[in-house]
Amino acid sequence: MRLFVVALVWALGAASVWAQDSADSLFTNPEPDSQADTTQKVTLDPFNGRSINFFETLDVQGYYISGYRQDGTLVSTPVDALNFGFGTDMRLDRTARAYASLYISYPTQNSTNTYLYNPYQPSINLTNSTLSFSEILVKELFLDYSLGDAAIFRLGRQTLSWGQGKIFNPGNLVQGIENGIAAKMAAALGPVNMTLVTIKNDSQYNINNGVSLDSLGDALLLEYSASQFSLGASGFYNSHVGGKADGYFKTSVLGADVFAEVLWEHGTAAQMSTTGVAGFFRDFGDDTKWLKMQAEWLVSGEGSTGSFAAVSDQNLGFSDQSVGVAASTELLNFMSVKPQVAWLHSLGDGSGQVIFGLVSTALPHIDLSLALTTVYGTPTSRYILHNPDTENRVWSLTLKASFNFDIKSSDGKS
Amino acid sequence: MRFIFLVCGILLAGSAFADTDYKKLLQKIDSQVSFLDSDFSAEIVMRTTKPGEGVSERTVGLFRRDREEKYVMLLLKPDNDKGKGYLKIGNNLWLYETVPTRHFTVTSAKDRFQNSNARNSDFTRSTLAEDYSVVSESKEKLGPFDTTVLNLEAIHDDVTFAKTKLWITSDNLVRKKEDYSLSGQLLRTSAMPSYQEFKGRFIPKKVTIIDALMGKTLNGVFKNEVTEYTMGKLSTDPLPSLIFTQTYLEKNSQ
Numbered sequence: 001m002r003l004f005v006v007a008l009v010w011a012l013g014a015a016s017v018w019a020q021d022s023a024d025s026l027f028t029n030p031e032p033d034s035q036a037d038t039t040q041k042v043t044l045d046p047f048n049g050r051s052i053n054f055f056e057t058l059d060v061q062g063y064y065i066s067g068y069r070q071d072g073t074l075v076s077t078p079v080d081a082l083n084f085g086f087g088t089d090m091r092l093d094r095t096a097r098a099y100a101s102l103y104i105s106y107p108t109q110n111s112t113n114t115y116l117y118n119p120y121q122p123s124i125n126l127t128n129s130t131l132s133f134s135e136i137l138v139k140e141l142f143l144d145y146s147l148g149d150a151a152i153f154r155l156g157r158q159t160l161s162w163g164q165g166k167i168f169n170p171g172n173l174v175q176g177i178e179n180g181i182a183a184k185m186a187a188a189l190g191p192v193n194m195t196l197v198t199i200k201n202d203s204q205y206n207i208n209n210g211v212s213l214d215s216l217g218d219a220l221l222l223e224y225s226a227s228q229f230s231l232g233a234s235g236f237y238n239s240h241v242g243g244k245a246d247g248y249f250k251t252s253v254l255g256a257d258v259f260a261e262v263l264w265e266h267g268t269a270a271q272m273s274t275t276g277v278a279g280f281f282r283d284f285g286d287d288t289k290w291l292k293m294q295a296e297w298l299v300s301g302e303g304s305t306g307s308f309a310a311v312s313d314q315n316l317g318f319s320d321q322s323v324g325v326a327a328s329t330e331l332l333n334f335m336s337v338k339p340q341v342a343w344l345h346s347l348g349d350g351s352g353q354v355i356f357g358l359v360s361t362a363l364p365h366i367d368l369s370l371a372l373t374t375v376y377g378t379p380t381s382r383y384i385l386h387n388p389d390t391e392n393r394v395w396s397l398t399l400k401a402s403f404n405f406d407i408k409s410s411d412g413k414s
Numbered sequence: 415m416r417f418i419f420l421v422c423g424i425l426l427a428g429s430a431f432a433d434t435d436y437k438k439l440l441q442k443i444d445s446q447v448s449f450l451d452s453d454f455s456a457e458i459v460m461r462t463t464k465p466g467e468g469v470s471e472r473t474v475g476l477f478r479r480d481r482e483e484k485y486v487m488l489l490l491k492p493d494n495d496k497g498k499g500y501l502k503i504g505n506n507l508w509l510y511e512t513v514p515t516r517h518f519t520v521t522s523a524k525d526r527f528q529n530s531n532a533r534n535s536d537f538t539r540s541t542l543a544e545d546y547s548v549v550s551e552s553k554e555k556l557g558p559f560d561t562t563v564l565n566l567e568a569i570h571d572d573v574t575f576a577k578t579k580l581w582i583t584s585d586n587l588v589r590k591k592e593d594y595s596l597s598g599q600l601l602r603t604s605a606m607p608s609y610q611e612f613k614g615r616f617i618p619k620k621v622t623i624i625d626a627l628m629g630k631t632l633n634g635v636f637k638n639e640v641t642e643y644t645m646g647k648l649s650t651d652p653l654p655s656l657i658f659t660q661t662y663l664e665k666n667s668q
Binding site for chain 1: 455456457475476477482483484488490494496497503504505506520522524556557558559570571572575576589590595596599601603604605607608609610611612616617619622624627628638640646647648649651653654655656657658659660661662664665666668
């Protein structure tokens, strides 16, 4: 052990000396200072000509999840997922672009996003002798148009997320945009950035007569940043859902990023709800971050059955508080292993979830993961009733292997 | 007793005078390389050498609005990374990636830029006077340069390096820089032997960053990772405000 420490100290010291010597050698015959060449300028539009790109991705994942339900039953499920994606990215000139990302998947009910800890995919149906793939699904399909330097428009199926919370994010007023179609406009009004979105997503907003104008959800976000803080305000309105207003403040304190956000909701039946979330992110360590930590505190007005499409009538106010902590370390980076831990806890009913995970990226294109998950609480508590594991295990071990491959081809500019 | 008060008074006054002087010097250094009265854009050609792993090259577009604490960095080469970008507004720094999905990640100015030996904070305006205080001074010859060597310590936690050491020539240009951890471990050495004058400011022609920790022992000799970058295509032409938005990065992504 002592030998190892001595060797480590020597290696660090030697590396430093070599670094200093190498730097000093650059000053033996330095080029004289001179005037800058200003004949050329860097382009603002890296894609300023006609071009077309094709891309393909293959994502194969296999899980084995084994664990116990609250009644002691052992449940083990193999789960797999296979996504084959393909698409095109076409640009006519600096103003117009058309983008399409499509995919087929197995199992057919598979989500496009598969998570280590929340594998929602159904387990393999061992009675089927052939694989049944989904029809072609649309992940993104949109048209971009730049109106000079004044505004950028995007029309079609697209992804977007608002809100400051990484663990709890009630401020995402464009929730569900990826499952509908939307028109987005972004512009800079002096130092204020503005984003205006109109979303068509009938299932999200509980709309049956989906052709009318009032089926659209309209959202606006204004953001301003100064050197020491950022402010943001957003709003949403749909006549079937009601109105939502959100405001956040973000700054740095003692090296930590700190935010506070408040959401007010006003339902169509005059229900009122207020939700608050505050949190911080801090990393520790100079070069290798030995700890990266996110912690958030949520005072929820959503109740246990709250959804975006309706203001909850179960607003428990300060009786309904939750905390969440997530942490990871880079100490095992030299082995290409990343340990992570997350803890979610409802102060209202004492239920929660703890997840410990290890992800190895040592092999090219292949991620290997191991996760130990426990969900605790009384049988009627939030995390037991809304267990993210569809098999309702309260202790489980997940082994996962995933293979990802993507390739792009281009015809260059023409 | 009066004598003691007198000595203390003289010492305190001397110390205050020195602090003010150093603050002014750091402000001069900052003003040499900052553009508070205009926008600034440049093309950065970066070359990172990792012993035993080869050389990687990147071309990056840098767009700065120092007066509003904003910058955008857009990768232009290699083609696979084209469109990947960074947006900094105040204390917020986002990285827009396209693989495996197109998404924004909150990142830190302290983090490495694209797995190189440069940090994201290397490309913001210089804020030495706001971030550091001088703890000692000496004189040193650095190649042909007579330099003043300042040892600095951070006065708050929002800096990339807790301690730093500067070699400054009489024209208030930093020719060499060493960055240290709080414990005093050398993390990297940067050399800027020559500058290019541009609109009354000075931009390093080439920056060489030698990582003191990252590297590999080859044939019994430790070889440090090295990143070199040059800055060209300099301009102070006004930039459209729209480029300092997430939407601009989305539009230019692949």
